[in-house]
Amino acid sequence: MITYILLLLILLCIIQFAYTRNLKKQAVEWLEDLKEIRSNPQQKIFTKKSGIFADITFELNSILKENRKQLLLLEKSDIANKQILTNLSHDVRTPLASLIGYLEALDNNSADDTREYIQISYKKALALKSLIDVLFEWCKISSNEQQYQMDYYDINELTREFIIDWLPLLEKKKISFHVNIPDNEWLVLIDKAAYKRIINNLIQNAIYHGECSNIAIHIEKNEDKIITAVFNNGYTIPEDKLPYIFDRLYKCDISRSDTGTGLGLSITKELIAAMKGTISVESAAETGTTFTIIFS
Template sequence: MLGINKSIFRRLVISYMLTVLLGLCVVGLVISFLTKIYIMDSKQKELLREAKRVNLAIQNATVVDDRFKELLVFFDQSYDTRIWIFDLQGKIAATSAKDEVYVGKSVDASIVDKVKKGENIISNMQFAGLKESMLSVVIPWGKDNQVYGGIVLHAPVTGMNETITNLRETILWGTLFGLLLSAIIASYLSRSISQPLQQIERVAATIGMGDYRKRIRIRSKDEIGDLAATINQMVAKLEQIDGEKKKLEQIRHDFLANVSHELRTPLTAMQGFLEALQDGLIDETAKPRYYDIIYNEIMLMNRLVDDMMDLIKLENNDISLSRAPVDVEKVLQQVVFKFESEASEKNTGIELHISDNLPKIYADLSRFEQILNNLIKNAVKFTENGLISIQADEDEQYIHIRIADSGIGISSDDQEMIWERFFKADRGRSRKSMGTGLGLAIVRELVSLHHGKIEVQSELEKGTTFDLWLPSVEMAKKNNY
């Protein structure tokens, strides 16, 4: 972990220092460049304004005399700029400073040509007799459309270069300070990252050994804190899954024992009856009854196997539905008729209430019957001397079917597990009421396959209510089911 910490520290320090260095260098270059442009532009505009004022003062003077020269010296001292006046032949006629350029020297012919056309000129010029480059402006000297020559105002660029140099030195010192500050911040961040990572590593090692009781104690509100909270949630989920796994293992164990019992009972009965038939111990008049019993036991085993195969296919998405509009009222009447005799044997009544003009559902007819068979069969199985109420009505774009019984009910703990395969909520009841624990698991898968939903409400010794919603034909078309 120390190697990791050092690596993180090194990478953070280098990345912060490089980021600060590159950022400040780029910013410094941009600032110095823009500052230079701004200073040059401002100075040029200022020189142009000053040159125009000089022209206003001397535009009526056509002869270079002492008063003319005094005006040039006055403006030189006022503006702190050098002023030259040249005629239309390009020869310098007067200057504000005698030591810079001799009178009679010539300026560049291209400048003279532009002045004759009335154009202003802004450039860095190098004149004979001057030792340094100057920022210069040239404007026509004259009045109205009459041009006598040109006026040159110039200032050395030395001061501007010094300003840019000072600015760059300031940026350099700021860069060095930024590098030092980034190293301090990187060191702090490295510790704030590596220490929580050490704790996460220790807890993860403990979890890897199967101990789910450990939790990461990090209070920070950043990404590492979020990571720690996520890991804690994962550990809690693993602990829950481990507990559920043990519970499911017990359910599977119970299921295997139950299936073995369910298969052994009909097999034992059939074996006894067949042996009696083979040995001729059964009277001819009683044989049909024995054949019926054997047949019923075979059908019981077939149903058990069919339920198991259906569930496996549903969970593996191996079943495809053949959907079509289905009349809910007609199917409910058929299913109720099927279970009426069995319910009456237990002194239980079945009531059917269906809303008028109930829309059709979009479902697989045989699978819809299978759903109803399982739900109503359970209601009949666990209700004696009671009532089973079946209602069907429209609920928005769904058809809502409610199957309520007044039977023995389901405990609140078992209600969470009744949809799991192999689970049986009727432990401790008579063998006559025992099942395989697959019916409701099949119902849930079939309802989901139809894009419906199902809920249960129950209370011990007061009864159970199943609420089933299946999409109507209109909804199925709208959602392309």
């Protein structure tokens, strides 16, 4: 009996030794794979065997895959932010140089028409402020520092309130403006300042980049969805450009002029997404361009 017990213990020891040796071998192989990953971050860890190391390998590969995605997003974001700064610095130089020139003329009393030079300087200063505001706004949004004051607002009344400010400019530029907004009270959970920025961006985009002669805003309700459509009859956005129109810094030759920052529509989409809404665009020569916003 004792002999059988001893033999059994010896057998168990042999099995334990073999198992431990196998684990050690796997650990050594795993360590070599980890060292390889350090020199080549795209490398995966492979294992032909099952067991605890296979489970660990699977989980680690999942973590590495997610980290690679995050690194790629960070790299793209870094490239985009650098491009934003490059574009804005280029856009700032021209009005800044012009502004300095007019101010120097005023300071040296060499201005032909002092009042005209002051008015031009004021416009250049406003252009600079607009560029800086866009940059600050985008930085806050991209860094998730934008604060939203969400509340229920009557979207019909709010939209009417915001478009009133544009009427003098539209009249000056001889752009016809049509509004189809119901008198009903339709409450939507939104941030008032963000929604104003959205409406302003779409109207401004139509005026300055679409070069349209007609703008229309229509609001309707479909079950639990509030649909706001902003139409303009300006330049048609080519079909192959439509998927990229909301991308950061994207400027197609027709829909966005070289004077823009390429951030307006991107900011618009980010603001709408933050308020749980969606935006889409359709454009055709026969029907014009329509941006459609949907809130639930």
